[in-house]
Amino acid sequence: MWTLQDAKNRFSAVVDAALAGQPQQVSRRGKPAVVVLSMAEYDQMRQAVESRRGSFLQHLLDFPGLDDGSRPLARPRDVDF
Numbered sequence: 001m002w003t004l005q006d007a008k009n010r011f012s013a014v015v016d017a018a019l020a021g022q023p024q025q026v027s028r029r030g031k032p033a034v035v036v037l038s039m040a041e042y043d044q045m046r047q048a049v050e051s052r053r054g055s056f057l058q059h060l061l062d063f064p065g066l067d068d069g070s071r072p073l074a075r076p077r078d079v080d081f
Contacts, residue, residue, distance in 0.1 A: 001025040002035065 007014050007026045014024045014036050023037040054062075 001027050001032065004028045007036075 002014060002024060002058055003009075004026055007024070014026070018036045018039050021038065021041070023035050023041065026033075026034050026036065032070050048061075
């Protein structure tokens with residue numbers, strides 16, 4: 001893991017290692033802060049996430065309902081004016 005100062009001073013080495021397929025972790029104030037990775041690896045991760053995610057419409061249609069396929073009725077809230 002690189003400290004932020006070391007990563008700034010040797011940014012080319014950080015990028016070269018990331019391009020070689022080794023994601024580089026950078027810490028800030030002693031705590032892990034960011035990861036530098038190649039664009040190819042980032043795109044691969046993004047595509048994997050997007051392929052698992054359905055459409056918003058499908059999400060709404062998958063909302064659990066009653067056994068007969070109807071939606072449960074929502075009871076209105078009591079509101080004091």
